[in-house]
Amino acid sequence: SQTIHQWPATLVQPVGSPLSLECTVEGTSNPNLYWYRQAAGRGLQLLFYSVGIGQISSEVPQNLSASRPQDRQFILSSKKLLLSDSGFYLCACATGLDTEAFFGQGTRLTVV
Amino acid sequence: EDQVTQSPEALRLQEGESSSLNCSYTVSGLRGLFWYRQDPGKGPEFLFTLYSAGEEKEKERLKATLTKKESFLHITAPKPEDSATYLCAVPGISGSARQLTFGSGTQLTVLP
Numbered sequence: 001s002q003t004i005h006q007w008p009a010t011l012v013q014p015v016g017s018p019l020s021l022e023c024t025v026e027g028t029s030n031p032n033l034y035w036y037r038q039a040a041g042r043g044l045q046l047l048f049y050s051v052g053i054g055q056i057s058s059e060v061p062q063n064l065s066a067s068r069p070q071d072r073q074f075i076l077s078s079k080k081l082l083l084s085d086s087g088f089y090l091c092a093c094a095t096g097l098d099t100e101a102f103f104g105q106g107t108r109l110t111v112v
Numbered sequence: 113e114d115q116v117t118q119s120p121e122a123l124r125l126q127e128g129e130s131s132s133l134n135c136s137y138t139v140s141g142l143r144g145l146f147w148y149r150q151d152p153g154k155g156p157e158f159l160f161t162l163y164s165a166g167e168e169k170e171k172e173r174l175k176a177t178l179t180k181k182e183s184f185l186h187i188t189a190p191k192p193e194d195s196a197t198y199l200c201a202v203p204g205i206s207g208s209a210r211q212l213t214f215g216s217g218t219q220l221t222v223l224p
Contacts, residue, residue: 042216043116043214046211049211088153097203098143099144100144100146100161101201103156105154
């Protein structure tokens with residue numbers, strides 16, 4: 001079964017600073033990869049998804065970008081963080097488009 | 113657009129007091145329904161997949177069932193360690209993405 005490694009677990013960054021969150025997957029090849037953001041007490045909002053190396057789709061306009069340089073590596077980035085970027089970021093992996101997704105442990109980002 | 117609604121938003125039970133959580137959905141062609149458990153500060157943990165009306169899945173004190181319009185997560189004789197937020201999700205199309213659409217979750221607290 002898949003294992004999703006996500007780091008760091010917590011991060012406090014000043015407004016205007018850059019961001020890089022990394023996610024790596026073990027136990028599967030050519031997975032679909034996702035970045036979600038979860039606001040307190042709310043459901044998960046899809047930010048980016050990728051079906052292959054270099055293939056990134058974005059669902060919401062935002063201050064963030066994503067990249068997939070390797071099959072099992074997914075990176076979430078920002079050049080300049082905003083206060084509104086604070087949240088709980090989750091990386092997820094699925095073997096198909098309609099299959100269950102498995103999640104990493106998340107990164108709690110606080111922009112100050 | 114696909115929609116998932118969970119109720120209640122929060123539920124407090126005494127240890128041993130059985131109850132059910134509800135997940136109602138609106139999708140154009142159900143291709144599965146997934147249940148997750150999420151502990152505070154952690155990523156969602158996959159519990160069950162249900163594919164067709166009438167299907168049931170069990171794991172310890174949890175049993176998930178599916179009808180054509182909703183799913184229930186039955187918790188029998190819960191223990192304090194069952195306290196968590198339970199999320200349901202359906203695969204579908206939202207915007208341009210084939211993605212999981214999540215409900216906002218039910219926060220379950222089991223009191224000793």
